Amino acid sequence: MLRGLYAIIYKESRHILRDPKTLFLMLVIPSLELTIFGYAVNLDVKNIPTVVYNLDGREASRKLIDTFVNTGYFQIRGEVGSDAELKRAIVAGKAKVGIKIPPDYTDTLLSGRKTQVQMLIDGSDSTSALQALNTGNAIAMLASLDILAETLGAAALPVEMRPRVLFNPDMKTANFMVPGLVGVIMQVVIMLLTAFAIVREKEQGTLEQLMVTPVSRLGLILGKLVPYGLVGIGETISVLLLMRFLFEVPIEGSLLYLAGFTLVFLFTTLSLGLLISTLTDNQIQALQFSFLILLPSFLLSGFMFPQETMPKVIYVIGQCVPATYFIHILRGIILRDAPIEALLPSGIVLACMGIAVITVATLRFHKTLA
Amino acid sequence: MSTETYPASPARPTIIKAVDLTRRFGPFTAVDHINLDIEEGDIFGFLGPNGSGKTTVIRMLCGLLRPTEGAAKVLGNDVTRDSEAVKRSIGYMSQQFSLYGDLSVMENLKFYAGIYGIPRRERAARIEEVINIVGIGDYRKQLALRLSGGWKQRLALACALVHRPKLMFLDEPTAGIDPVARRDLWNLLFDLAGQGVTFFVSTHYMDEAERCSHIGYIYYSKLIVYGTPSELKRMPEVTPDGAIRLELRAGQIAAAMRCLNTFPYVLDATIFADVVHVLTEEHTEQRIVDDLGRHGFPNASVQPIPATLEDVFVTLSREKERQRNA
Ligand SMILES: Nc1ncnc2c1ncn2[C@@H]1O[C@H](COP(=O)(O)OP(=O)(O)O)[C@@H](O)[C@H]1O
Ligand SMILES: [Mg+2]
Numbered sequence: 132m133l134r135g136l137y138a139i140i141y142k143e144s145r146h147i148l149r150d151p152k153t154l155f156l157m158l159v160i161p162s163l164e165l166t167i168f169g170y171a172v173n174l175d176v177k178n179i180p181t182v183v184y185n186l187d188g189r190e191a192s193r194k195l196i197d198t199f200v201n202t203g204y205f206q207i208r209g210e211v212g213s214d215a216e217l218k219r220a221i222v223a224g225k226a227k228v229g230i231k232i233p234p235d236y237t238d239t240l241l242s243g244r245k246t247q248v249q250m251l252i253d254g255s256d257s258t259s260a261l262q263a264l265n266t267g268n269a270i271a272m273l274a275s276l277d278i279l280a281e282t283l284g285a286a287a288l289p290v291e292m293r294p295r296v297l298f299n300p301d302m303k304t305a306n307f308m309v310p311g312l313v314g315v316i317m318q319v320v321i322m323l324l325t326a327f328a329i330v331r332e333k334e335q336g337t338l339e340q341l342m343v344t345p346v347s348r349l350g351l352i353l354g355k356l357v358p359y360g361l362v363g364i365g366e367t368i369s370v371l372l373l374m375r376f377l378f379e380v381p382i383e384g385s386l387l388y389l390a391g392f393t394l395v396f397l398f399t400t401l402s403l404g405l406l407i408s409t410l411t412d413n414q415i416q417a418l419q420f421s422f423l424i425l426l427p428s429f430l431l432s433g434f435m436f437p438q439e440t441m442p443k444v445i446y447v448i449g450q451c452v453p454a455t456y457f458i459h460i461l462r463g464i465i466l467r468d469a470p471i472e473a474l475l476p477s478g479i480v481l482a483c484m485g486i487a488v489i490t491v492a493t494l495r496f497h498k499t500l501a
Numbered sequence: 502m503s504t505e506t507y508p509a510s511p512a513r514p515t516i517i518k519a520v521d522l523t524r525r526f527g528p529f530t531a532v533d534h535i536n537l538d539i540e541e542g543d544i545f546g547f548l549g550p551n552g553s554g555k556t557t558v559i560r561m562l563c564g565l566l567r568p569t570e571g572a573a574k575v576l577g578n579d580v581t582r583d584s585e586a587v588k589r590s591i592g593y594m595s596q597q598f599s600l601y602g603d604l605s606v607m608e609n610l611k612f613y614a615g616i617y618g619i620p621r622r623e624r625a626a627r628i629e630e631v632i633n634i635v636g637i638g639d640y641r642k643q644l645a646l647r648l649s650g651g652w653k654q655r656l657a658l659a660c661a662l663v664h665r666p667k668l669m670f671l672d673e674p675t676a677g678i679d680p681v682a683r684r685d686l687w688n689l690l691f692d693l694a695g696q697g698v699t700f701f702v703s704t705h706y707m708d709e710a711e712r713c714s715h716i717g718y719i720y721y722s723k724l725i726v727y728g729t730p731s732e733l734k735r736m737p738e739v740t741p742d743g744a745i746r747l748e749l750r751a752g753q754i755a756a757a758m759r760c761l762n763t764f765p766y767v768l769d770a771t772i773f774a775d776v777v778h779v780l781t782e783e784h785t786e787q788r789i790v791d792d793l794g795r796h797g798f799p800n801a802s803v804q805p806i807p808a809t810l811e812d813v814f815v816t817l818s819r820e821k822e823r824q825r826n827a
Contacts, residue, residue, distance in 0.1 A: 138615025142601065142608075149603045340599035343563050344616045345589045499584070500566050 135346030139354025143328075147358055154362070161320045161366045162373050165312060169378050172308040178206040179259050182226040184217045185210060187236040195232065195248065195274065204266045217251065227253040228263045240278065309378045310465045311434040313370050314458035318428045320366055321397060322421060324359040325404030329496070330417045342498045352493050356401045363397045374465075384464035388471065392464070392478050396457040399485030403453065406492040428454035456481045513540040516668055516699045517562060521571035524557050531557045533722040534571065539701065539715070541667075544694050546713030547703040548814065554722045555703040556596055559672050562701070563593050576668055589617075592661035596672040598653050602646030606637060606656055609645055610663060617664035631659040635689060651682025658689070669693075671702045675709065687712055707811045718814055721825070725817050734808040739816050740780065744768055746808055747786060749777040751793060751801040760796050764789070771815050778812055779803070 147154055181199065185192055199205045208226050211217050217229045229251035233239075239246035250267045254260045329351075332338040341351070371389075374380050382389065403424065411417040429435065431449030438449055449455050456477040463469035463477075517539040524532040532554045539545050549555050560566040562575055564584030572579060578586040600609045610628045619627050632638050635655040640648060645656060654674055661669060671690075675683045687709065690700055694714075702713070710716050710730065717727045726733055733739070740746055751757040758777050761770045766788070769780040781789065786803050793801040808816075 134618065135616045138612050141615060142604065142612045145604050145608050145612075146601070336595065336597045336599045337601060339565065339595050340593070341616075342565055343588050343591070343593040343595075344613070345585065345618065346616050498588075499564070500560065 132347055133350045133353065135344070136350040136354045139346065139351055140357050143355055143358040147362065157320070157324070157362055158365050158369060161316050162369045164316050164320075165309075165370050165373050166377065168312055168316070169305070169309050169374075172304070172312060177203055179204055179228055179263055180208045180226045181205040181228040181230060182208055182217060182220045183210050184212070184214070184229065184231040186234040187232050189237045191237040191240060192232045195236075195270075196230070198270050198274065199230065199266075202266055202270070204262060221251055221253050224253075227256060227259050228267075243282065305378045306380050306466060307462070309374050309380050310461040311432075311458045313374055314454050314461050315428055315432065315434050316370065317363075317367060317396070317457065318400060318432075318452070318454040319425055321359075321363045321400040322404040322407075322424065324362060325355060325401045326407045326417045326421050327414055328355045328359065328405060329408035330411050330414055334413055339500070342500070346498075348493050348496050348498065352405055352489065352496065355405060356398075356489075359401055359404075360397055363401065364394075367393050367397070380465060382465050383468035385468075388474060389461075389464050392457075392460045392474065392481075395478055395481050395485065396453060396460075399453045399481050399488065402485050402489040402492060406488050406495070409492050409496045424452055428452045431455070432458050434458055453481055453484060456484075513542060515539070515574075516541050516543070517545075517573065517575050517701065519558075519562070519571065519573035522558065522561060522568050522573050523570035524554075524561060524566060525569045530722050532561070535719070535724045537573075537717065537724070537727070539699065541699055542694060542697060542714075544690065544700045544702065544712070544714045546710045546716045547701060547719065548705060548707075548710050548716060549703075549719035550705060553719045555719060556672055558719070559593075559670050559701065559703060562587075563591060563670055564588050589664075590666060590668070592664070592666035592669040594654070594657045594661050594669070594671045594674055596676070598657065600645045600653070600657055600660060603644060605642050605644055606648070607641045609656060609660055613660040613663050619664060627663060627665075631662045634662065634693070635659045649682075650678040651685065654678060654682070654686060655689070658686075662693075667697070668699045669701070671700065673703050673705070675704060675706065683709075707809075707814070710810045716810070718817065720818055720821055723821075725821055726813065730810055733810060733813045736813065738820065739808050739813045741768075743783050744780055745783050745786075746806050746812065747779045747781060747789070747803040748806045749779050749789070749801060749803045750775070751777070751798045753798075757793060757798050757801065760793060760798065761789070764792055769816065769819070771812070773809075773811065778806070778809075780812075780816070 183196055185196070196207065200207060205228060209220075211220060211229075214231070217231060220226045221229055229249075231249040231251070233247060233249075236246055236248070248271065250263070252260050252263050252267075329338065332341065371382075375382060404421075407417050407420045407424075411420055427448055431438070431441065431445060432452055432454040433449065434454070438446055438455075441449065459477045460474050460481075463474050515538060517537055519535055519537040521534045521536065522532060523530065523534050535558060537545075547555050547558070557566065561568050562573055562580060564575075564580050564587040567581055572581065574580070575587045576590045578584075578590070580587055601612070604612065607628070610631065611624070614624045614628055632641070635658055637652065637655050637659060640652060640656075645653065648656060658671075658674070675686055678686070683706075690702070691712075694700055702709075704710070713730065715727070715729055716733060717724050719725070726736070728736075749757065749761075754772055754775065754777050758770050758772055761767050761777065761779060764781075766782040766785050767779060768782070771778050779789065786805070789803055790801050
């Protein structure tokens with residue numbers, strides 16, 4: 132049943148090693164993608180450029196500005212002297228936030244009346260705008276509470292909410308996004324490794340010669356899978372190292388589980404590539420076919436948008452791509468040190484998918500011409 | 502000439518037997534009820550113009566394409582039911598170069614030795630053997646894509662020989678290679694045939710046909726002749742009763758041929774390089790020279806010749822063409 136397996140492995144390895152430039156690219160591109168997209172998806176907005184128009188200038192107003200700076204979200208880029216200047220700074224893109232403190236800020240506060248601090252926010256960058264808005268509100272709330280507590284003479288406020296975020300205490304988006312990104316990038320690069328493996332030989336005419344040999348179908352398919360599996364392992368290791376040491380995402384769970392489940396994912400995804408290769412007649416078709424799987428991997432796998440809110444049909448499509456399960460496993464192991472019972476269901480689905488796909492690929496591949 | 506007239510000698514086993522082998526692609530019939538009977542040790546030359554169906558026949562005999570109709574046995578195995586057994590026992594060189602260009606000569610050979618399941622212990626010796634047969638020893642480390650056309654074909658032949666097949670299918674092995682390499686390749690085929698390998702070689706070079714022990718000519722999907730070269734040349738359709746073949750030399754042969762075609766007793770005239778082959782009624786040698794002299798070709802001369810294979814194919818193709826148009 133595996134007739135010719137070793138010969139195919141030998142040949143494919145030769146192809147890979149004969150072309151070190153391509154091999155290098157295969158190993159480097161996933162890391163490059165992770166670096167670029169890793170920074171792109173890093174949604175923590177720090178150091179929002181901010182200008183201040185302080186008409187008061189006394190101690191209380193300076194304290195308020197310090198509160199803004201101390202959150203870490205705002206970076207004061209300068210002081211302005213007029214409303215027009217404040218507006219211009221934002222329109223010109225020099226700042227995304229402008230804070231205007233009225234001349235009577237300190238006086239109003241001391242007299243126990245309500246004062247207004249104006250915050251101009253550039254809404255064209257929705258992420259930073261939202262962050263600035265929330266933080267601004269929180270600062271105002273805290274400042275008010277402090278003053279209230281002081282005037283009431285209460286040592287502490289009666290109810291204090293102390294939320295504690297588990298697993299990712301600093302709420303670093305990198306910790307959440309980067310493992311997902313690893314899953315998506317692996318889906319793309321691993322699948323493309325094998326998507327061309329057979330169709331290329333169809334185009335070159337070498338497949339016809341192979342079909343007249345006694346090579347078995349499974350031998351041919353697995354022979355193509357194994358060498359690219361090794362390349363895939365190399366790619367995974369480099370990407371995980373980058374995640375750990377460049378993005379400083381700690382791996383909470385067991386490396387052994389991580390390795391085991393990653394192998395299952397590699398098997399499934401390489402098989403999917405081979406299936407595409409057997410279903411198509413040329414490399415263009417194979418590429419188009421790949422996009423059919425890659426797009427849902429990006430959008431529906433839970434990498435970008437939570438799956439819980441998706442319409443049923445869309446959700447089901449998302450459940451059909453390996454990346455969905457792999458991302459679930461990656462986040463489980465990396466963020467939560469999830470127990471094996473929580474990981475196994477996804478792992479089993481992945482494995483079943485892989486076996487089904489490679490079976491179809493093998494059966495679909497005929498040693499005769501159409 | 503059909504298969505019945507081809508004398509089957511009981512001493513030599515049949516290697517390929519095709520009965521009404523037919524292949525359609527949609528409404529188009531690429532191969533139309535072909536019968537073949539090829540015996541051990543034959544060098545069967547499969548001739549026909551481009552697009553006549555040669556590759557399609559070879560693919561069916563190799564178990565690569567399913568026949569739409571009819572059946573064929575190759576080395577005793579049915580090409581449809583036992584296609585894997587067929588594949589194990591034959592060697593095949595496809596029409597376009599189909600080895601791996603980025604692998605060296607040696608790596609290609611190792612790969613095919615592995616694919617054909619040559620036991621590990623024997624592999625090195627077997628590879629050396631085929632390297633010696635095709636004489637590619639100086640190029641062991643050369644990447645296949647850097648070989649010249651002739652050497653590529655030798656490498657392909659070596660790869661197809663590595664499991665010592667008793668039957669080789671070569672689809673236009675000499676297309677696009679230089680004349681010296683062509684002759685060398687044919688000499689190689691004769692050597693191997695001498696060792697008992699049967700060959701099925703397609704080509705559209707007429708001169709190669711002369712070298713084959715048997716010839717089939719396929720024209721518009723149909724096998725229109727089949728036999729040994731001498732049998733073909735003696736075919737009554739080629740030189741009918743009461744007709745003779747003459748080789749004619751004249752000053753301007755193109756004009757002379759046009760003139761010949763107006764003579765009622767001339768059956769056919771075809772230019773071959775600087776002469777015209779004329780099929781004409783018996784005892785008209787002197788009349789041709791006289792008539793041509795009257796039409797302004799004073800120094801025409803004729804001499805009787807036997808039919809060449811090219812005469813055979815041209816005559817029969819014309820005949821078929823007339824039938825198709827009728
Ligand atoms: N897979 C195919 N689908 C449709 N038509 C085909 C196919 N293969 C061959 N043909 C047609 O069959 C005819 C015979 O082709 P082929 O056997 O390659 O001829 P040859 O080898 O003599 O040049 C051609 O007209 C070709 O276009
Ligand atoms: Mg052909």
